[in-house]
Amino acid sequence: MNSIARYLFGLLLLTALVHQACTPKTAETTAATKEIPEEVTEKVRPALQPASPEGVELTTDIPVDPNIRIGILNNGLKYYIRKNSKPENRAELRLAVNAGAMQEDEDQQGLAHFVEHMAFNGSKNFKKSELVDYLESIGTRFGPDLNAYTSFDETVYMLQARTDDQTLLNKALLILEDWAGGVSFEHEEIDKERGVVESEWRSRLSPQQRMQNEYFPIMYYGSRYAKRLPIGKPEIILNAKYETVKRFYRDWYRPDLMAVVLVGDFDVDAMEEQVKTRFSKFTNPSSPRPKQTYPVPDHAETLVSIVSDKEAPFTNVRLMYKHDFEPIKSMKDYRKQLVNRLYNTMLDGRLDELTQLPDPPFSFAYTGYSRDVGMLATYESFAMVPEGGAERGLEVILEENERVLRHGFTESEFERAKLRILTGMEKAFKEKDKTDSRRFAMRYVYNYLDDNPIPSIAEELEFYKNLLPTIQLQEVDRLAKRWISDDNRVVVVTGPQKDGQTLPSQADIHRILADVKNKEIAAYVDKVSDEPLMANIPAAVAIAKEEERPEVGITELTFPNGVKAILKPTTFKNDEILMRSFSPGGTSLAGEEDYNSALFSDNVVLESGIATFDQSQLQKKLTGKVVRVAPYIGELYEGLRGSVSPKDVETMLQLTHLYFTNIREDEDAMNSFKTKQGAILKNLISQPRYYYMDQVQHIQFDNHPRRGIPSAEDLNGVELEKAMQFYKDRFADAGDFTFLFVGNFKVADMKPLLATYLGTLPTQGRKENWKDVGANYVKGKVVKQLVKGEAPKAQVNLTWHGDFEWNGQNVYDFNTMVQVLRIKMRESMREDKGGVYGVGVRGTVVQFPKPKYSITVSFNADPPRMEELINTAMADIAKAKESGAEEKDLTKVKETQRQGRIKNLKENRYWIRTMERSYKNGSDIESIQLEKLESYIENLDSDDIKNASGKFFDMNNFIQITMVPEEKQQDNQ
Numbered sequence: 001m002n003s004i005a006r007y008l009f010g011l012l013l014l015t016a017l018v019h020q021a022c023t024p025k026t027a028e029t030t031a032a033t034k035e036i037p038e039e040v041t042e043k044v045r046p047a048l049q050p051a052s053p054e055g056v057e058l059t060t061d062i063p064v065d066p067n068i069r070i071g072i073l074n075n076g077l078k079y080y081i082r083k084n085s086k087p088e089n090r091a092e093l094r095l096a097v098n099a100g101a102m103q104e105d106e107d108q109q110g111l112a113h114f115v116e117h118m119a120f121n122g123s124k125n126f127k128k129s130e131l132v133d134y135l136e137s138i139g140t141r142f143g144p145d146l147n148a149y150t151s152f153d154e155t156v157y158m159l160q161a162r163t164d165d166q167t168l169l170n171k172a173l174l175i176l177e178d179w180a181g182g183v184s185f186e187h188e189e190i191d192k193e194r195g196v197v198e199s200e201w202r203s204r205l206s207p208q209q210r211m212q213n214e215y216f217p218i219m220y221y222g223s224r225y226a227k228r229l230p231i232g233k234p235e236i237i238l239n240a241k242y243e244t245v246k247r248f249y250r251d252w253y254r255p256d257l258m259a260v261v262l263v264g265d266f267d268v269d270a271m272e273e274q275v276k277t278r279f280s281k282f283t284n285p286s287s288p289r290p291k292q293t294y295p296v297p298d299h300a301e302t303l304v305s306i307v308s309d310k311e312a313p314f315t316n317v318r319l320m321y322k323h324d325f326e327p328i329k330s331m332k333d334y335r336k337q338l339v340n341r342l343y344n345t346m347l348d349g350r351l352d353e354l355t356q357l358p359d360p361p362f363s364f365a366y367t368g369y370s371r372d373v374g375m376l377a378t379y380e381s382f383a384m385v386p387e388g389g390a391e392r393g394l395e396v397i398l399e400e401n402e403r404v405l406r407h408g409f410t411e412s413e414f415e416r417a418k419l420r421i422l423t424g425m426e427k428a429f430k431e432k433d434k435t436d437s438r439r440f441a442m443r444y445v446y447n448y449l450d451d452n453p454i455p456s457i458a459e460e461l462e463f464y465k466n467l468l469p470t471i472q473l474q475e476v477d478r479l480a481k482r483w484i485s486d487d488n489r490v491v492v493v494t495g496p497q498k499d500g501q502t503l504p505s506q507a508d509i510h511r512i513l514a515d516v517k518n519k520e521i522a523a524y525v526d527k528v529s530d531e532p533l534m535a536n537i538p539a540a541v542a543i544a545k546e547e548e549r550p551e552v553g554i555t556e557l558t559f560p561n562g563v564k565a566i567l568k569p570t571t572f573k574n575d576e577i578l579m580r581s582f583s584p585g586g587t588s589l590a591g592e593e594d595y596n597s598a599l600f601s602d603n604v605v606l607e608s609g610i611a612t613f614d615q616s617q618l619q620k621k622l623t624g625k626v627v628r629v630a631p632y633i634g635e636l637y638e639g640l641r642g643s644v645s646p647k648d649v650e651t652m653l654q655l656t657h658l659y660f661t662n663i664r665e666d667e668d669a670m671n672s673f674k675t676k677q678g679a680i681l682k683n684l685i686s687q688p689r690y691y692y693m694d695q696v697q698h699i700q701f702d703n704h705p706r707r708g709i710p711s712a713e714d715l716n717g718v719e720l721e722k723a724m725q726f727y728k729d730r731f732a733d734a735g736d737f738t739f740l741f742v743g744n745f746k747v748a749d750m751k752p753l754l755a756t757y758l759g760t761l762p763t764q765g766r767k768e769n770w771k772d773v774g775a776n777y778v779k780g781k782v783v784k785q786l787v788k789g790e791a792p793k794a795q796v797n798l799t800w801h802g803d804f805e806w807n808g809q810n811v812y813d814f815n816t817m818v819q820v821l822r823i824k825m826r827e828s829m830r831e832d833k834g835g836v837y838g839v840g841v842r843g844t845v846v847q848f849p850k851p852k853y854s855i856t857v858s859f860n861a862d863p864p865r866m867e868e869l870i871n872t873a874m875a876d877i878a879k880a881k882e883s884g885a886e887e888k889d890l891t892k893v894k895e896t897q898r899q900g901r902i903k904n905l906k907e908n909r910y911w912i913r914t915m916e917r918s919y920k921n922g923s924d925i926e927s928i929q930l931e932k933l934e935s936y937i938e939n940l941d942s943d944d945i946k947n948a949s950g951k952f953f954d955m956n957n958f959i960q961i962t963m964v965p966e967e968k969q970q971d972n973q
Helices: 003-021 111-118 130-137 166-181 187-203 207-219 234-239 242-252 268-279 331-354 390-407 411-430 437-450 457-470 473-483 506-518 592-599 601-608 615-621 646-661 667-681 688-700 712-716 720-730 747-757 808-832 863-883 887-904 908-921 930-939 942-952 966-972
Strands: 027-029 069-072 078-083 090-097 146-151 155-162 258-264 303-309 315-324 364-371 376-385 489-496 545-549 554-558 564-569 577-584 627-633 637-644 738-743 781-787 794-803 840-846 852-861 958-964
Touching: 069 268, 078 268, 078 437, 090 166, 090 437, 111 146, 111 155, 111 187, 111 234, 111 242, 130 166, 130 887, 155 166, 155 437, 166 258, 166 268, 187 234, 187 242, 187 808, 187 852, 207 303, 207 489, 258 268, 258 437, 303 506, 315 390, 315 473, 331 364, 331 390, 331 411, 331 457, 331 473, 331 615, 364 390, 376 390, 376 667, 390 473, 390 489, 390 506, 411 457, 411 473, 489 506, 554 747, 564 747, 564 908, 577 646, 577 908, 592 601, 592 712, 592 720, 601 615, 601 627, 601 667, 601 720, 627 646, 627 720, 637 646, 646 747, 667 712, 667 720, 688 781, 688 794, 688 958, 738 908, 794 863, 808 840, 808 852, 808 863, 808 887, 808 930, 808 942, 852 863, 863 942, 863 958, 887 930, 887 942
Parallel strands: 078 258, 303 489, 564 738, 781 958
Antiparallel strands: 027 146, 069 078, 090 155, 090 258, 146 155, 315 376, 315 489, 364 376, 545 554, 554 564, 577 637, 577 738, 627 637, 794 852, 794 958, 840 852
């Protein structure tokens, strides 16, 4: 299985959650998914001591961060302005519109989202595609730096602006101003965008979407939310009158429903004057339409929805209890939120522990109380269960809820939960001066839209320290009595529709609800080990060799056992150290008969825990620490990846040492892993999306056994003895391992720790390398059409491949050519023809096992337009071969490369990725520096793109794989 398939395998669970667990938060975007502030990492530390709880005044309002300047213009527009210098010379600009799909009239369903699209297609100061053209010319990327989303109740525009030039900043503010009141809605552009939005609708067609359409009316019974999905109705999008589109903008894009958020490296006073000058001129309608709120009605009975689909890959159960959302205004409300969070944390811990059973009832489960849609809050349990396991999965999550209801939580769980959430806030506090402006900007957006509190991080840490010690376990236990009831309850079960497998009936669901209520359920027992993580600490060894690389700020250490440690201290983050390591070999050294066991051996080890601790006990043992370490075995390399707070670096290194020397052989853990992952894989390729991905791999690599998505049968072939034997062999000799460390540390402090835990790793003096497993793209021209699925969309994958002459100039020319074609195909296929929502243009070059390249163009389309759009992509390639690139496109990619590198050089993750690539490939680490790239950029011209296109788009080694729906195939016969 190649890296693409391994990556997919690791994300399958996340994919399912995105499609089904998170559907109530549905939002439609212009270029990428909704930007949501990340949760702080939750690991924990030893003991929480009270910090003056008697000083907390619960009746006071939650304070607002004094670093924010908030104002309201006379027309009602609100603004938030904050200076923040991470990243330097950048600002995050937001326009939040307090209106979305819920404000659409019957003839406008989908037009809130359509209007959002139109904001990028012409305005008062930017005609047609000028806005995107201009922003790309100054290094702004469509998607990461320029984006928007539409949800049920809001529309938000997002733009990163440069502040190193006042002219550029002024123009960014002009864009925000145009979005607020200057979108032009030219008829020609409206008609072109219809196809783009229809393509976005089409791209979302899936069994999950079909099932959602059935269970949403039950989940949000009697509510407008069940009938106003932001993507809307294609018949309205395609046929709405121009005036109908404009009416939505005119009615709802008005200053009393807008906020401007500006966070970045700028002068606050000057920015406030800009806001007043630019946005005060907008006026509200003389008779503004009232913005209504739409409740989700109560219901005394339990509502049940059971939905199946022949293409559904997973079986899921959901248990929901509806409540009124309580706004968070006072410190008393803030304290309530902490009580809620403690409950969620503890019950999630119990559910996670159940996934470690030899025969787990679910692959994944969570429970939590949170705001849902509008003024609805839900207490919800969700589980992804094995095929045929819906009844058991529902029974178990009901039992766990009932267990809390009857017996509550334990004191030990309670103390760990308090420490977890405190440690997360401590981590955020440590990064208070290194927090990305995006995070601040979105916090203020949600303050405007949802009235979320916005105290400073320092204030929040004090709240946590003061309030957590005042919370009693009995308070948390009482929440179950408030949240769990027989009324306002919904049960949703979804799964595959197939012969021999049936989902439970409504009668079955009601029987399970009654049975659990009458069942005898014991109290939870919290099993915790008091043993030390490492019983015996090895004695440090002397460093055999030390070399400084001052030109890139790197220190290279070599220990007597051969282990190399490459250290780059940085100050980009205050509370972060990243670790990566690698050694040649990987699964390429496994024989075919042992391949499946070798392939999953790292997963089995990770699932098993370490030393004397099973996985659940290990997580409890790490309470009080911010540390993550995981072994991996890829096709060509094995190693470990980790991240840690500087205070916990020794724990990270102890875990690293243990993953070499003291893993657990746990049959139960392996069976648990196989059951959970088997549930995911069993019906996976029944979904056309995954079937297509799997078939593409098999066709491209001529059915090579190590390519494609693994099957449940592959997983069943994993044997514990073989998996452990292979893992131990890969980590038996540390002598050829290279460790990389990037982050906030001092080299002098790291040396004794590395000498203790890395310098003492076992070595056998072996000289190893990976093997070439012979998984090569099939040669020649291959054209293949697949037939699968009922959704009316075609899938297209075009791949060119061949040998590659590995050097810096070739790598640069190749990647730049791909960037140019990405721009051209977006323009031709999306903006000119309105045929796609997005087109993927991806280029890959590898040095090992042989220098190779591949280029893939992929998109989905309306089946009747598939050939037209393939021809459009081919025409773009032919033009690049014939005449290279236009000067405007060279300007775009050059500036994007410059600006991207400037930002990347201040990011730990960029450095550790690039260092790993450089040390693996034996390339010059100095090439990381900006000056090297600048020399390539300065010399880039149109002929470079022409020559690269002619070289790499080789039609003699070309693979075209398309997939059309079954109905389309029938129409052609």
